Amino acid sequence: MFARLARTNYLKNSGRYFSTEPTLKERLIQIIPAKQEQVKQLKTEHGDKIIGTCTVAQAYGGMRSVKSLVTETSSLDPEEGIRFRGLTIPECQERLPKAPGGAEPLPEGILWLLLTGEVPSESQVKTLSKDLAKRAGLPKHVTSMIKAFPKEMHPMSQLAAAILALQSGSKFVEAYNSGVKKDKYWESTLEDSLDVIAKLPEVAALIYQNTYKNGDITHKIDENLDWSANFTRMMGYSSKEFDELMRLYLTIHTDHEGGNVSAHTTHLVGSALSDSYLSLSAGMCGLAGPLHGLANQEVLSWTMNLQEKLGNKQVSNEVLSDAIWEGLNAGRVVPGFGHAVLRKTDPRYTCQREFALKHLPNDPLFKLVSQIYDVVPDILTKHGKTKNPFPNVDAHSGCLLQYYGLKEHNFYTVLFGVSRAIGVLSSLVWDRVLGHPIERPKSVTTEWISSFVNSDQSKK
Numbered sequence: 001m002f003a004r005l006a007r008t009n010y011l012k013n014s015g016r017y018f019s020t021e022p023t024l025k026e027r028l029i030q031i032i033p034a035k036q037e038q039v040k041q042l043k044t045e046h047g048d049k050i051i052g053t054c055t056v057a058q059a060y061g062g063m064r065s066v067k068s069l070v071t072e073t074s075s076l077d078p079e080e081g082i083r084f085r086g087l088t089i090p091e092c093q094e095r096l097p098k099a100p101g102g103a104e105p106l107p108e109g110i111l112w113l114l115l116t117g118e119v120p121s122e123s124q125v126k127t128l129s130k131d132l133a134k135r136a137g138l139p140k141h142v143t144s145m146i147k148a149f150p151k152e153m154h155p156m157s158q159l160a161a162a163i164l165a166l167q168s169g170s171k172f173v174e175a176y177n178s179g180v181k182k183d184k185y186w187e188s189t190l191e192d193s194l195d196v197i198a199k200l201p202e203v204a205a206l207i208y209q210n211t212y213k214n215g216d217i218t219h220k221i222d223e224n225l226d227w228s229a230n231f232t233r234m235m236g237y238s239s240k241e242f243d244e245l246m247r248l249y250l251t252i253h254t255d256h257e258g259g260n261v262s263a264h265t266t267h268l269v270g271s272a273l274s275d276s277y278l279s280l281s282a283g284m285c286g287l288a289g290p291l292h293g294l295a296n297q298e299v300l301s302w303t304m305n306l307q308e309k310l311g312n313k314q315v316s317n318e319v320l321s322d323a324i325w326e327g328l329n330a331g332r333v334v335p336g337f338g339h340a341v342l343r344k345t346d347p348r349y350t351c352q353r354e355f356a357l358k359h360l361p362n363d364p365l366f367k368l369v370s371q372i373y374d375v376v377p378d379i380l381t382k383h384g385k386t387k388n389p390f391p392n393v394d395a396h397s398g399c400l401l402q403y404y405g406l407k408e409h410n411f412y413t414v415l416f417g418v419s420r421a422i423g424v425l426s427s428l429v430w431d432r433v434l435g436h437p438i439e440r441p442k443s444v445t446t447e448w449i450s451s452f453v454n455s456d457q458s459k460k
């Protein structure tokens with residue numbers, strides 16, 4: 001409603017449009033008081049209501065399904081998949097602004113959506129692109145540090161370290177040290193978060209150039225290009241189709257509610273009033289684990305090994321299944337399949353598959369990925385361990401990147417991290433808006449559990 005009214009407020013003047021629409025920060029200032037009031041009221045009037053419980057199995061089992069976190073930006077349904085502020089991925093693809101001539105959403109649009117809960121207008125997204133372009137640019141100590149990293153250092157370790165090095169520019173630290181009041185913390189957290197999101201493409205591109213190309217970035221940030229296209233140019237890519245893939249990729253990897261490792265870590269570290277840089281760097285260390293974001297690197301290596309083993313030719317489902325069983329029987333997981341929450345095919349997998357069907361239907365690797373999708377759910381069901389035999393987001397991304405020439409598997413999680421920063425930092429801003437306290441759940445020992453289960457209290 002608001003966006004529609006605001007769109008009517010363009011003034012045509014000397015052939016140029018001037019928007020009277022609020023900027024991102026102005027809109028947040030308008031939205032925040034009502035949300036703060038709503039949360040205050042919920043805590044006062046319903047603070048003692050129980051929303052979740054925790055069993056012994058859950059305490060030992062990674063707290064699966066325990067409802068004990070509040071995250072505003074997105075919510076995950078086991079059957080349907082992710083909704084970003086209520087919107088499914090197809091709805092985001094349809095409703096978020098696109099680049100001229102493009103079909104995929106601009107990541108700036110989802111940044112706005114996650115922060116405000118509203119679909120931005122094209123002009124709001126354009127203004128945000130320009131704002132991010134202005135905030136880009138790395139301090140010298142960060143570029144020299146990245147260039148000094150050994151090539152064998154994993155790109156995710158380089159990313160986490162570079163984000164920490166950027167912390168010297170934290171506006172939150174400056175505000176905190178000057179005694180700014182708690183109700184204003186969100187403003188400098190927003191500044192830091194936008195600064196780091198603006199700088200991440202250059203950090204990632206420099207890691208890429210330095211690690212794999214022995215080179216430097218030649219592209220200068222162009223305020224008239226979107227955030228994602230500036231990123232691909234800095235990495236040395238100029239294909240329009242790859243630009244579209246990356247806009248989609250950087251949109252869909254942003255957020256997956258609050259309990260996943262990277263989001264929860266960012267939130268936890270942030271709850272100690274660590275700034276956006278410290279919190280995001282910690283989150284990236286979690287994303288770098290093979291059961292989480294690093295799975296996309298694992299998937300591609302696994303798929304290409306399989307391809308080689310099968311003699312680089314199309315084989316029957318039976319032959320493919322035998323090769324997959326071999327790995328499973330040796331005790332290895334099938335990377336890219338299974339999920340801690342999802343119980344159906346991840347819609348992030350589906351939209352990447354649709355992109356491939358549109359742009360690269362005959363690519364041999366895509367054909368193998370499709371065939372794997374045909375056989376693995378049955379195999380994992382027969383295997384009988386995993387609660388979800390279907391593919392997750394990581395099962396598809398590598399084959400698309402590979403097709404467009406981005407062949408360095410070790411780098412893939414960095415792309416995920418650049419996108420994930422948008423979601424977890426939007427959440428951190430809301431943590432500050434709502435004044436969430438330091439996170440400190442109670443832990444118990446196995447001795448405590450043993451005596452508890454035999455006590456009268458456990459029978460209640």
Ligand SMILES: CC(=O)SCCNC(=O)CCNC(=O)[C@H](O)C(C)(C)COP(=O)(O)OP(=O)(O)OC[C@H]1O[C@@H](n2cnc3c(N)ncnc32)[C@H](O)[C@@H]1OP(=O)(O)O
Nearest residue numbers: 291292293295333334335336337338339340385386387392
């Ligand atoms: C962006 C993301 O983070 S998406 C997830 C990316 N990770 C992967 O794709 C790695 C492969 N998948 C997995 O390891 C798991 O499915 C996870 C980590 C994603 C979820 O873990 P959980 O919630 O513990 O899964 P679940 O409850 O189904 O696990 C039960 C058993 O099935 C096994 N299992 C789960 N997925 C798989 C799989 N893809 N292949 C083989 N075995 C599996 C588990 O290892 C576990 O075995 P165990 O009892 O011997 O320890």
Ligand SMILES: O=C([O-])CC(=O)C(=O)O
Nearest residue numbers: 255256259260261340341
């Ligand atoms: O939700 C999870 O646990 C893992 C995941 O898919 C993500 O973080 O994108």
